[in-house]
Amino acid sequence: MSAILVAENLTRTLPGEVPVTLVRDVSLSIDRGEFVVIKGPSGSGKSSLLYLLGLLDQPTSGTLTLEGEPTTDYDEDRLAAMRLAKLGFVFQFHFLLAEFSAFDNVRLPMRRLGRLPADRQRQRALQLLQDLGLAGHEHKRPSQLSGGQRQRVAIARALANDPPIILTDEPTGALDSKSSINVKDILKELVRSHDRTVIAVTHDDHFAAGADRQVEIIDGRLA
Amino acid sequence: MQLHLDIAWSHLRTRRRQTIASLLGVVLGVAFFLAVSSLMRGSELDFIARLVDSTPHITVSDEFRDPNVQPAVQRNPDAAVSVLHVKPLTERRGIRQYKRRLEQIDAMPGLRAAPVLIGQVIFSFAGRDEAVTLSGIEPARMKDVTTIEDDIVEGSLEAIDADPNGIIIGRALAQKLSLATGDTVSVVSPVGNVRVMRIVGLFHTGRAAFDESQTYAQLTRVQALLNRPNVANTIIARLEDPYDARTTAARVERLTGYKAVSWQEASEDILSTLMVRNVIMFTVVGAILLVASFGIYNVISSVIMEKTRDIAILKSMGFRAGDIELIFLIEGLAVGAAGSVLGFLAGSGLMWVTGQVRLAVPGESDPINLPVYWGGGQFALAMLFAMLSALAATYLPARRGARLAPVAILRGAA
Ligand SMILES: Nc1ncnc2c1ncn2[C@@H]1O[C@H](COP(=O)(O)OP(=O)(O)OP(=O)(O)O)[C@@H](O)[C@H]1O
Ligand SMILES: [Mg+2]
Numbered sequence: 001m002s003a004i005l006v007a008e009n010l011t012r013t014l015p016g017e018v019p020v021t022l023v024r025d026v027s028l029s030i031d032r033g034e035f036v037v038i039k040g041p042s043g044s045g046k047s048s049l050l051y052l053l054g055l056l057d058q059p060t061s062g063t064l065t066l067e068g069e070p071t072t073d074y075d076e077d078r079l080a081a082m083r084l085a086k087l088g089f090v091f092q093f094h095f096l097l098a099e100f101s102a103f104d105n106v107r108l109p110m111r112r113l114g115r116l117p118a119d120r121q122r123q124r125a126l127q128l129l130q131d132l133g134l135a136g137h138e139h140k141r142p143s144q145l146s147g148g149q150r151q152r153v154a155i156a157r158a159l160a161n162d163p164p165i166i167l168t169d170e171p172t173g174a175l176d177s178k179s180s181i182n183v184k185d186i187l188k189e190l191v192r193s194h195d196r197t198v199i200a201v202t203h204d205d206h207f208a209a210g211a212d213r214q215v216e217i218i219d220g221r222l223a
Numbered sequence: 224m225q226l227h228l229d230i231a232w233s234h235l236r237t238r239r240r241q242t243i244a245s246l247l248g249v250v251l252g253v254a255f256f257l258a259v260s261s262l263m264r265g266s267e268l269d270f271i272a273r274l275v276d277s278t279p280h281i282t283v284s285d286e287f288r289d290p291n292v293q294p295a296v297q298r299n300p301d302a303a304v305s306v307l308h309v310k311p312l313t314e315r316r317g318i319r320q321y322k323r324r325l326e327q328i329d330a331m332p333g334l335r336a337a338p339v340l341i342g343q344v345i346f347s348f349a350g351r352d353e354a355v356t357l358s359g360i361e362p363a364r365m366k367d368v369t370t371i372e373d374d375i376v377e378g379s380l381e382a383i384d385a386d387p388n389g390i391i392i393g394r395a396l397a398q399k400l401s402l403a404t405g406d407t408v409s410v411v412s413p414v415g416n417v418r419v420m421r422i423v424g425l426f427h428t429g430r431a432a433f434d435e436s437q438t439y440a441q442l443t444r445v446q447a448l449l450n451r452p453n454v455a456n457t458i459i460a461r462l463e464d465p466y467d468a469r470t471t472a473a474r475v476e477r478l479t480g481y482k483a484v485s486w487q488e489a490s491e492d493i494l495s496t497l498m499v500r501n502v503i504m505f506t507v508v509g510a511i512l513l514v515a516s517f518g519i520y521n522v523i524s525s526v527i528m529e530k531t532r533d534i535a536i537l538k539s540m541g542f543r544a545g546d547i548e549l550i551f552l553i554e555g556l557a558v559g560a561a562g563s564v565l566g567f568l569a570g571s572g573l574m575w576v577t578g579q580v581r582l583a584v585p586g587e588s589d590p591i592n593l594p595v596y597w598g599g600g601q602f603a604l605a606m607l608f609a610m611l612s613a614l615a616a617t618y619l620p621a622r623r624g625a626r627l628a629p630v631a632i633l634r635g636a637a
Contacts, residue, residue, distance in 0.1 A: 056633070083540070100233060
């Protein structure tokens with residue numbers, strides 16, 4: 001299998017009077033279609049690493065190559081363009097736009113990318129919502145949906161532009177156990193049914209057990 | 224773009240009360256701007272119109288721009304010796320060959336001229352002596368050049384042609400001396416000539432000093448009375464476009480050699496007062512719009528504060544800083560544009576209402592409507608100013624919002 005994401009000696013230090021190193025010298029290669037779980041104690045730097053892998057943050061040193069493209073010298077706009085087309089995020093809190101319906105939230109990335117014509121975008125949004133068991137809820141606002149439903153809308157939105165990589169940060173952390181099992185099943189299903197890479201930060205050992213690989217991070221370093 | 228508009232609109236829509244409040248700020252700013260500036264401009268134009276109407280556009284007098292220089296000084300400008308107390312040669316004052324000058328001026332396009340001989344005389348009536356100004360005029364030409372005919376309240380201007388001893392005086396002076404049309408009065412000139420003249424007309428301009436001291440008689444009659452045959456000492460001219468007066472006056476001066484003063488030059492003090500008034504007005508209305516732009520700044524800033532999470536969502540999704548900035552700029556400009564249009568309507572309404580107000584003005588017998596200026600320039604200016612202040616108010620917070628790093632927000636929220 002070919003590597004889709006290669007991190008070499010990633011270090012991220014926050015500047016300041018007392019500089020804080022969030023991630024220290026992490027090297028990691030993730031294959032296409034692989035399901036990788038990042039584990040570790042609270043405050044160990046899991047989220048920080050995920051932000052680096054997801055091009056949301058730039059490393060202080062080290063390199064990151066996504067689908068063969070070295071991204072280290074990219075400016076904000078090019079990174080944004082890569083996030084738009086190649087990455088999908090699902091965070092612990094649902095992070096939907098409150099003023100937009102589920103349907104409109106899912107369409108957002110497609111409208112920004114503009115790869116599909118408008119009618120195909122609508123079809124795809126409806127299809128994704130239906131796949132995630134949200135048929136009939138398309139026109140509800142986030143406030144009218146349950147926590148689990150919102151998280152599924154967020155997953156649908158992450159999938160909208162059909163990105164090769166999905167990154168999630170404790171997507172079930174804020175959910176009750178039943179919704180949480182449901183959301184995790186969906187994520188596992190994502191990996192199985194499509195040729196999609198999933199990188200998930202989780203505390204949940206049961207969820208982690210289903211992964212192709214578990215990576216543990218302690219004090220910003222790979223254990 | 225449609226996407227940015229949708230997001231911007233969703234922000235404004237869900238903050239309805241704040242949006243309306245900031246919108247009202249712009250509406251009021253634009254409306255007051257228009258109301259104040261239309262009234263100021265209107266009254267200024269009205270004032271200038273009256274000024275232009277009541278004063279000659281160009282006055283050619285029997286003087287020269289530079290006072291007479293003694294021949295000795297002219298010849299030796301840097302001489303070390305100067306002769307003091309030299310009495311200038313007694314000269315015959317007046318515009319020489321005024322008829323030729325008149326023809327010259329008349330020949331210039333858009334210009335009509337009338338000769339006047341102005342002198343001081345004393346009215347003697349029922350034991351009272353009153354010093355007045357007597358202007359010798361040619362009624363036919365005078366009518367073309369001044370509005371004096373409109374101010375005649377009794378008799379007519381031509382009556383002085385019909386009756387060589389006729390004289391027209393102000394109604395105020397007539398009342399002061401208990402004179403009425405048809406009465407006769409002794410007129411004594413500085414050279415000692417005495418004529419008995421008959422009052423054939425009364426005028427009333429509303430300017431008290433003028434009404435009490437100005438009188439008119441036939442030009443040849445006044446020439447005889449003042450012992451100055453075939454002389455005029457002033458030529459007054461009227462232009463089709465009064466705003467040409469400055470340049471035309473300069474041309475007349477070059478042509479005739481005599482000092483020619485435009486109405487602008489004559490009223491420079493008043494015009495500069497108007498300038499100051501305009502500066503004050505624009506400062507005040509500018510301040511109103513500035514306050515309105517603080518309203519916009521406020522709403523955009525608070526949207527951005529509330530929406531930091533949305534900014535992180537959009538940016539992590541792949542929106543660029545420029546997208547975010549555009550969204551907020553659209554919001555500010557939308558408030559500015561909607562405020563401009565509504566302010567345009569509200570301002571027009573306000574202007575219409577002010578235009579209906581009738582005021583009794585001293586010197587005017589009938590109440591007059593407040594003068595409202597409807598020129599398009601001020602509408603464009605108000606709206607441009609509103610849009611610019613909206614843009615300025617939005618620009619800084621929009622940039623700040625656009626530059627927020629998504630991780631900074633995510634770290635704070637997670
Ligand atoms: N802005 C900051 N300034 C200083 N230290 C920070 C800042 N943000 C994070 N940290 C520190 O960096 C470390 C790594 O944080 P990170 O959020 O990556 O941990 P995590 O493994 O995701 O923890 P959790 O499981 O609780 O989410 C923590 O010790 C945290 O206190
Ligand atoms: Mg974390």
